[in-house]
Amino acid sequence: MPYCTSFFASRMGIILAGIFIGVFAPILQKLGNPANMGICVACMERDIAGALGLHRTEVVQYLRPEIMGFVLGSLIAALTFKEFKARTGSAPIIRFFLGFFAMVGALVFLGCPWRTLLRIAGGDGNAILGLAGLAVGIWIGVSFMRAGYNLGRSSPAGLAVGWIMPFLMVVFLLLAIFKPQFAPGGPIFISTKGPGAAHAPLAISLLIGLGVGFLAQRTRFCTMGAIRDVILMRDFHLFSGIFALVVAALITNLILGQFHPGFTNQPIAHDHHLWNFLGMALAGLAFALAGGCPGRQLILSGEGDGDAAIFVLGMIVGAGFAHNFAMASSPKGPGSFGPAAVVIGLIFCVVVGWAMRERSKI
Amino acid sequence: MSEKIDARGLSCPQPVILVKKAMEKMERGILEVLVDTATSRENISRLARSAGYQVTVEEKEGDFFLKLVKE
Numbered sequence: 001m002p003y004c005t006s007f008f009a010s011r012m013g014i015i016l017a018g019i020f021i022g023v024f025a026p027i028l029q030k031l032g033n034p035a036n037m038g039i040c041v042a043c044m045e046r047d048i049a050g051a052l053g054l055h056r057t058e059v060v061q062y063l064r065p066e067i068m069g070f071v072l073g074s075l076i077a078a079l080t081f082k083e084f085k086a087r088t089g090s091a092p093i094i095r096f097f098l099g100f101f102a103m104v105g106a107l108v109f110l111g112c113p114w115r116t117l118l119r120i121a122g123g124d125g126n127a128i129l130g131l132a133g134l135a136v137g138i139w140i141g142v143s144f145m146r147a148g149y150n151l152g153r154s155s156p157a158g159l160a161v162g163w164i165m166p167f168l169m170v171v172f173l174l175l176a177i178f179k180p181q182f183a184p185g186g187p188i189f190i191s192t193k194g195p196g197a198a199h200a201p202l203a204i205s206l207l208i209g210l211g212v213g214f215l216a217q218r219t220r221f222c223t224m225g226a227i228r229d230v231i232l233m234r235d236f237h238l239f240s241g242i243f244a245l246v247v248a249a250l251i252t253n254l255i256l257g258q259f260h261p262g263f264t265n266q267p268i269a270h271d272h273h274l275w276n277f278l279g280m281a282l283a284g285l286a287f288a289l290a291g292g293c294p295g296r297q298l299i300l301s302g303e304g305d306g307d308a309a310i311f312v313l314g315m316i317v318g319a320g321f322a323h324n325f326a327m328a329s330s331p332k333g334p335g336s337f338g339p340a341a342v343v344i345g346l347i348f349c350v351v352v353g354w355a356m357r358e359r360s361k362i
Numbered sequence: 363m364s365e366k367i368d369a370r371g372l373s374c375p376q377p378v379i380l381v382k383k384a385m386e387k388m389e390r391g392i393l394e395v396l397v398d399t400a401t402s403r404e405n406i407s408r409l410a411r412s413a414g415y416q417v418t419v420e421e422k423e424g425d426f427f428l429k430l431v432k433e
Contacts, residue, residue: 009404083400085424090373145379153371156398156424220401225374232375233382237408291373307373 005081008218014241017212017219022248024208025118028066030256031200035267036122039066039212040115041294042106042283043268045312046319046328047196048172053187054320057328059194063176065202067298068169069209070216074302075166077217086162088306090154094352095290095307099314100321101345102286102294107319107328108279108338109133110269113223113293116280117242119269121249123261129273133280138227140281141288144353145232149289151356154307162304165312169302176202195268216299224284224293268331275334275342282345289353363391369406370398370425377402378409381430385413393430403428 007013025038037043043060050061078084106112109130111119116134119127141149175188182188191197199205215221219241226238253259263271270276287293290311292300297315300308322328327341365384369377377397384393393415397403403426407417415430 005400009408081400085399087371087398090371145375150376151373154373155371220404222374228375233378233409235409235412291375 005218011237011240013219014221014237015244017215017221018241018244019248020215021114021212021221022121022245023252024211025114026121026249026252026256026258028200028205028208029258031204032198033200033205034195034198035258036119036124037111037115037195037268038118040112040118041067041070041298042103042112042315042319043110043115043195045103045294045316046107046323049316049319050191050196050323051175051187051189053189054317055323057323058189058196059191060196060323061189061191062196062199063172063188064199065173065176065206066209066212068173068176069206069211070213070295070298071166071169071302073210073213074217074299075213076210077214078303081218083217084162084304086157086159086304086306087154088157088161089152090307091151091356092307092310094151094356095311096314096317097348098286098290098352099297099311100318101348102283102290103315103318104322104327104341104345105279105282105286106294107322108334108342109276109283110329112283112295113287114245114295117223117246118249119266121246121259122253123259124266124269125261125263126266126269126271126273126276129276130280133277134224134284135227136277137281137284137286138224138288139231140350141285141353142228142231144289144357148357149353150358151289151291152358154305157306161306164306165301165309173206213299213302216295217303220296221299222293222296224287225296227284228288270329270331270333272329272333275329275339278342278346279329279334279338282342282349285346285349285353289349363388364394365391366394366396368396369402370396372402374401374405378405381406381409385415390432395428395430396425397428398425400426402426406430
């Protein structure tokens with residue numbers, strides 16, 4: 001194995017990725033991104049859904065360049081190290097709905113696993129409930145894996161399958177740069193107030209996104225995988241990456257004056273503990289069943305994985321539905337239909353986990 | 363004792379689970395594993411080394427052939 005490849009695969013490599021995210025996410029916040037949301041894959045995909053008009057919640061509409069950066073950074077790394085492989089065919093429709101419900105759960109909590117860690121590093125105690133829910137959801141997913149759960153094999157596919165997602169991200173990037181308006185009062189929507197209006201300069205967001213995407217592809221950084229591997233195999237390799245993220249983000253927040261401990265009045269968060277817990281339990285279970293956290297799914301979609309791309313599209317569509325159907329939370333608490341959606345999502349995931357036990361087909 | 367595992371096309375962490383189950387069945391011997399992603403190659407290599415196996419990797423037409431030996 002070439003030296004740089006073995007370095008990125010090493011404990012030091014994954015720790016470096018965690019430190020990079022942990023330092024630059026709070027810096028993105030300092031440069032304009034919303035509080036404790038320097039990076040949040042779920043929130044940023046939700047903002048993209050809003051910018052495209054898939055939902056009309058005016059305060060969360062912006063084409064976040066970080067997301068494009070993650071996919072394109074991963075693409076650059078995969079091409080550089082000859083790891084780009086177009087592949088698909090592992091139960092794509094199930095992955096779509098896992099992405100859909102993962103987003104519903106994340107938006108009931110208000111954050112992806114990366115933001116969960118960043119919220120903790122910013123002093124938001126409510127995120128501890130989210131992290132606990134995430135771990136429980138992943139533990140349930142691991143139980144299904146032990147019972148033989150498996151979404152089946154993917155197969156090598158034509159190059160176009162692998163290139164669609166990076167191409168889509170280039171289109172999003174062009175829309176973010178030129179901000180065309182497709183109809184009077186229509187998209188592209190850009191928030192003028194609220195979290196959607198809070199953003200770092202586009203070029204900086206994109207550059208940091210590219211760096212994260214590149215490093216995450218090389219090191220296989222995954223927050224869900226970190227917790228799953230500890231539960232499943234007592235393997236702390238990926239966990240050392242998320243631990244480094246929290247420590248680096250905490251130190252950076254302290255330096256930048258962004259650490260505010262407490263449970264009340266935390267930014268873009270609510271203190272309904274049950275739904276913080278259950279929302280992330282749903283998200284964690286869906287991520288575990290799909291084989292990766294939302295960041296990891298973006299990275300995989302950049303290296304040619306068409307099934308991960310379907311999961312990402314499921315998340316973006318899920319964000320549209322979550323806001324249109326009053327499932328997403330606000331700082332006041334869960335939306336009217338958020339709790340019901342979490343229950344439905346948990347039922348869906350349990351049925352999938354049970355129905356896809358196909359030991360004989362492995 | 364030796365066993366062959368074809369883990370191509372399986373997403374994370376299925377290849378590692380298959381290898382781990384095979385390791386639990388055998389105290390020593392040879393495991394031959396075929397995977398199609400660098401991620402699976404690295405994960406299985408890490409697991410095998412921590413379990414005391416010697417690991418050799420050969421790339422064949424985009425797939426990775428891992429030979430795990432414990433004497």
